[in-house]
Amino acid sequence: xxxxxxxxxxxxxxxxxxxxxxxxxxxxxxxxxxxxxxxxxxxxxxxxxxxxxxxxxxxxxxxxxxxxxxxxxxxxxxxxxxxxxxxxxxxxxxxxxxxxxxxxxxxxxxxxxxxxxxxxxxxxxxxxxxxxxxxxxxxxxxxxxxxxxxxxxxxxxxxxxxxxxxxxxxxxxxxxxxxxxxxxxxxxxxxxxxxxxxxxxxxxxxxxxxxxxxxxxxxxxxxxxxxxxxxxxx
Numbered sequence: 001x002x003x004x005x006x007x008x009x010x011x012x013x014x015x016x017x018x019x020x021x022x023x024x025x026x027x028x029x030x031x032x033x034x035x036x037x038x039x040x041x042x043x044x045x046x047x048x049x050x051x052x053x054x055x056x057x058x059x060x061x062x063x064x065x066x067x068x069x070x071x072x073x074x075x076x077x078x079x080x081x082x083x084x085x086x087x088x089x090x091x092x093x094x095x096x097x098x099x100x101x102x103x104x105x106x107x108x109x110x111x112x113x114x115x116x117x118x119x120x121x122x123x124x125x126x127x128x129x130x131x132x133x134x135x136x137x138x139x140x141x142x143x144x145x146x147x148x149x150x151x152x153x154x155x156x157x158x159x160x161x162x163x164x165x166x167x168x169x170x171x172x173x174x175x176x177x178x179x180x181x182x183x184x185x186x187x188x189x190x191x192x193x194x195x196x197x198x199x200x201x202x203x204x205x206x207x208x209x210x211x212x213x214x215x216x217x218x219x220x221x222x223x224x225x226x227x228x229x230x231x232x233x234x
Contacts (some may be wrong), residue, residue, distance in 0.1 A: 003097040011042045014074055014093065017056060017065040022082050022089050027066070034067050034077060034149075044153040050076065053146040053200060063197060065146065073095045151207050152200035159186065159199070159214050165229060174230040178223070185219050194197065 004022065016034060019029040034051065038044055043184045049074035055063045069077060074097070078090050147155065163182055167175040190199050193213060194206065202210050220223070 004093055005100050007100065007104065008068055010104070011070055012097055012104065013068045013070050014047075014096075015054070015056075016069065017068070019074070022093075023078075025081075030077075031065065031067070033080065037077070038149055038153045039156070040231070041153075044150045047073070047153075052148045053152055055146060055201070063201070065198060065201065066159060067149065070099075084192075125230050146201040147204060147207060151204065153200065155207070155210060155214065162217065168231045173233060174227040174233050177230060180228060182219050182223060182227075185223060186214075186217055188216070189217065211230060 004018060005012050007013070016139065017027055018029045019025075020030040021084050023030075038047055041047065049070070051067050054066050056066050058064050067073075071094075074093060078093070081090070083218060112122060127140045146152070163179070163186060164170060164175065166181060167182060190210075190213065191197065194202050196202050199210075219227070
């Protein structure tokens, strides 16, 4: 049961990979479910704190995308999983969350005044070094992990709008015949420019740069000519 959840930055979470395994679903389908809920939300920021994007290594050693979900994020996603077996796993997850959260509370019980004084006295000498270590770890994590879900949703929205506008709208012949090609061309250029496996795998520190790149991106000359000719004929 303990394997269902773990702690990340002092918060009890589970992963979309673990959810897929426990509920007998393909991981890509769980990712699609989460992506659709984020995309369809009127205010994607409502997912702040509920989930974030992370990476894991698959059996071939490749980095793949996953989501980290806290209790609220898990409950929201798991609401769509129905059936007796699914309900059993929901209860197990809730029990695991409760148990892990209780353990964290017990670890953070208030200390007596003497204990606080002793802790401060013994730790003061190492405080500067520890602060430096924490800062380095935070900076390292911000570079290693992909975009938070809300930032990824914003980037995806800007990308979609920019490409659809470039094609002349969804009702044009260019969109009907070339949209897949243009989206693929953007993805290739974006990944090559930022040296990432997916557009949402860029570090958060490069989010503004990625937005600017997306808004100014243009397809190749041949693709632009194909778009122009199709829309003239239409």
